[in-house]
Amino acid sequence: MSATAVHSLWTRAGEVTTAAPGDKFTAPTIEYAQLAPVLIVVGVAVLGILVEAFVPRRARYTTQVFLTVVALAAAFAAVVGLAAGGYAGEKAQIAAMGAVAVDGPTLFLQGTILLVSMVSVFTFAERRLDPAAHGNRVDSFAAQAGAVPGSDSEKAAVKAGFTTTEVFPLVLFSVAGMLVFPAANDLLTLFIALEVFSLPLYLLCAVARRKRLMSQEAAVKYFLLGAFSSAFLLFGIALLYGYAGTVSYAGIANVVDGTVQEIDPALASTMGNDALLLIGAAMILMGLLFKVGAVPFHMWTPDVYQGAPTPVTGFMAAATKVAAFGALLRLLYVVLPGLTWDLRPVMWGVAIVTMLGGAIVAITQTDIKRLLAYSSIAHAGFILAGVIAASPEGVSSVLFYLGVYSFVTVGAFAVVTLVRDAGGEATHLSKWAGLGRRSPLTAAVFAVFLLSFAGIPLTSGFSGKFAVFKAAADGGAGGLVVVGVISSAIAAFFYLRVIVLMFFSEPKADGPTVAVPSPLTMTTIAVGVAVTLVLGLAPQYFLDLASQAGVFVR
Amino acid sequence: MNPVNYLYLAALLFTIGASGVLIRRNAIVVFMCIELMLNACNLTLVAFSRMHGNLDGQIIAFFTMVVAAAEVVVGLAIIVSLFRSRHSASVDDASLMKL
Numbered sequence: 270m271s272a273t274a275v276h277s278l279w280t281r282a283g284e285v286t287t288a289a290p291g292d293k294f295t296a297p298t299i300e301y302a303q304l305a306p307v308l309i310v311v312g313v314a315v316l317g318i319l320v321e322a323f324v325p326r327r328a329r330y331t332t333q334v335f336l337t338v339v340a341l342a343a344a345f346a347a348v349v350g351l352a353a354g355g356y357a358g359e360k361a362q363i364a365a366m367g368a369v370a371v372d373g374p375t376l377f378l379q380g381t382i383l384l385v386s387m388v389s390v391f392t393f394a395e396r397r398l399d400p401a402a403h404g405n406r407v408d409s410f411a412a413q414a415g416a417v418p419g420s421d422s423e424k425a426a427v428k429a430g431f432t433t434t435e436v437f438p439l440v441l442f443s444v445a446g447m448l449v450f451p452a453a454n455d456l457l458t459l460f461i462a463l464e465v466f467s468l469p470l471y472l473l474c475a476v477a478r479r480k481r482l483m484s485q486e487a488a489v490k491y492f493l494l495g496a497f498s499s500a501f502l503l504f505g506i507a508l509l510y511g512y513a514g515t516v517s518y519a520g521i522a523n524v525v526d527g528t529v530q531e532i533d534p535a536l537a538s539t540m541g542n543d544a545l546l547l548i549g550a551a552m553i554l555m556g557l558l559f560k561v562g563a564v565p566f567h568m569w570t571p572d573v574y575q576g577a578p579t580p581v582t583g584f585m586a587a588a589t590k591v592a593a594f595g596a597l598l599r600l601l602y603v604v605l606p607g608l609t610w611d612l613r614p615v616m617w618g619v620a621i622v623t624m625l626g627g628a629i630v631a632i633t634q635t636d637i638k639r640l641l642a643y644s645s646i647a648h649a650g651f652i653l654a655g656v657i658a659a660s661p662e663g664v665s666s667v668l669f670y671l672g673v674y675s676f677v678t679v680g681a682f683a684v685v686t687l688v689r690d691a692g693g694e695a696t697h698l699s700k701w702a703g704l705g706r707r708s709p710l711t712a713a714v715f716a717v718f719l720l721s722f723a724g725i726p727l728t729s730g731f732s733g734k735f736a737v738f739k740a741a742a743d744g745g746a747g748g749l750v751v752v753g754v755i756s757s758a759i760a761a762f763f764y765l766r767v768i769v770l771m772f773f774s775e776p777k778a779d780g781p782t783v784a785v786p787s788p789l790t791m792t793t794i795a796v797g798v799a800v801t802l803v804l805g806l807a808p809q810y811f812l813d814l815a816s817q818a819g820v821f822v823r
Numbered sequence: 824m825n826p827v828n829y830l831y832l833a834a835l836l837f838t839i840g841a842s843g844v845l846i847r848r849n850a851i852v853v854f855m856c857i858e859l860m861l862n863a864c865n866l867t868l869v870a871f872s873r874m875h876g877n878l879d880g881q882i883i884a885f886f887t888m889v890v891a892a893a894e895v896v897v898g899l900a901i902i903v904s905l906f907r908s909r910h911s912a913s914v915d916d917a918s919l920m921k922l
Contacts, residue, residue, distance in 0.1 A: 575920050
């Protein structure tokens with residue numbers, strides 16, 4: 270393209286202007302109703318910031334919890350309304366000038382994210398577990414995140430009864446990003462949504478009340494590695510833009526498939542360049558696989574899961590995974606179906622090392638949060654097997670698995686917050702010995718979650734795994750299913766080891782106590798157990814729901 | 824000048840940034856290297872925008888700048904709080920959770 274032609278894009282030189290200046294500009298149309306879930310969450314998050322500024326400190330906690338729960342519930346109602354209005358099926362459409370797709374997978378994942386966030390927020394708001402400091406009930410978050418650990422200013426903040434109520438708006442901002450992430454229909458929206466949900470998470474990791482050094486360390490690691498991976502994602506976006514001349518998913522898919530309508534000379538010179546396409550796609554996949562915690566991009570997972578405040582870990586483990594797998598699905602099924610065969614060996618390799626790596630390394634872990642982190646890596650591998658299936662069943666099985674897995678994860682981390690000793694949560698596995706004799710109910714609930722993770726029949730984990738492996742086998746990935754079953758068996762070993770430890774070993778004299786939670790955490794755990802049992806015994810309704818939702822709009 | 828040269832330059836800057844992240848030990852320097860990577864992305868986007876003759880790439884570059892600024896705010900807050908509690912910003916010293 271000549272220099273003057275390019276120049277005329279942003280200058281008015283050489284242009285014969287007869288029309289009024291405003292004529293060439295058409296205002297964008299935004300479908301506010303279809304974007305309502307996101308808008309509600311963002312709006313209340315902004316309101317939460319104002320609450321921090323203007324509401325007296327004493328009333329902030331109640332106000333924030335109330336606002337957050339109402340926002341999530343309202344957004345969920347909006348999602349249900351959209352789904353009932355047919356947007357999950359025949360009315361599926363692309364909204365906001367091509368930026369956001371409102372279709373079955375979007376609405377299913379948005380609903381899952383909102384419900385999971387709601388039960389996570391209950392654990393954020395829990396104030397009965399830590400002993401009261403100076404007569405004030407405290408939650409899992411630092412009195413004042415800016416105060417140096419162990420300093421006088423921290424002691425003063427604790428004595429004054431400060432709490433970090435900013436976590437609630439931060440969660441809402443993060444949820445807003447997560448809602449957009451699986452719905453993103455161009456690469457720019459994808460990148461912005463990724464950052465919008467990641468940045469609050471980095472901060473949330475850093476604000477633990479106990480073990481603050483570990484919490485800050487986890488935040489630094491998460492931040493540096495997260496920013497590193499998003500730089501790769503952005504470079505991949507730049508290369509795909511160079512390849513296709515557009516960042517819209519449909520536009521790129523057209524160029525990949527070779528069905529593009531009009532080819533200008535500049536596009537002709539780059540669209541033949543497969544290096545741009547392959548390297549760009551690989552870099553974007555790298556960024557997304559980092560977020561789902563797939564081997565070899567999993568290094569941050571154990572440290573961050575261990576160091577972050579446990580409610581945040583539960584939220585992050587569940588909701589981030591749902592959002593990131595949603596974006597990965599849309600990318601692979603809408604943008605790059607033309608690359609299915611090129612990417613197949615890579616995705617196979619990643620899925621295999623993720624399943625085996627997560628399961629094998631988990632055996633050696635001695636910390637319950639690290640153990641759950643490696644278990645989440647193994648689960649990412651199982652879900653990848655469904656993603657690779659490249660069929661409608663693949664999509665719906667992944668959607669179902671994500672729904673199942675996220676509630677169990679939040680429930681399991683909620684149980685971890687209950688087992689405490691003088692130093693806060695007792696996360697070392699040796700401390701969990703004999704927990705079943707000390708408090709049978711807690712241990713039994715945790716055992717249910719572990720059995721679900723292991724995929725024992727009659728739990729939701731089994732129905733999820735069965736759906737994913739069946740889709741993978743039908744999609745021609747029989748080898749992956751074999752590896753998946755083997756690593757499930759390996760994983761079952763360490764899950765059962767924890768159960769044996771809890772029920773069949775003698776409790777230690779100086780063992781931890783199980784705190785009695787408020788109804789908030791009880792609700793979280795009860796929802797987890799209910800989802801585990803209901804979706805284990807009668808999964809059919811939800812499988813049907815997922816398969817109805819499994820069609821992407823393009 | 825042929826805009827393709829800018830692509831080579833951007834790829835070089837991106838590589839320098841990425842190797843800096845892997846090699847350097849001070850969290851602030853690591854962070855600066857990440858910013859260098861983001862700026863390399865911007866240069867790529869703008870160069871492609873010039874080649875294709877559409878404005879998408881330049882618009883994305885603006886968004887990237889805003890994201891980078893937000894990232895600086897969050898990142899420096901985290902790194903400074905780590906530095907204040909440990910008196911060190913070395914990423915090697917942060918190893919409480921190593922097995």
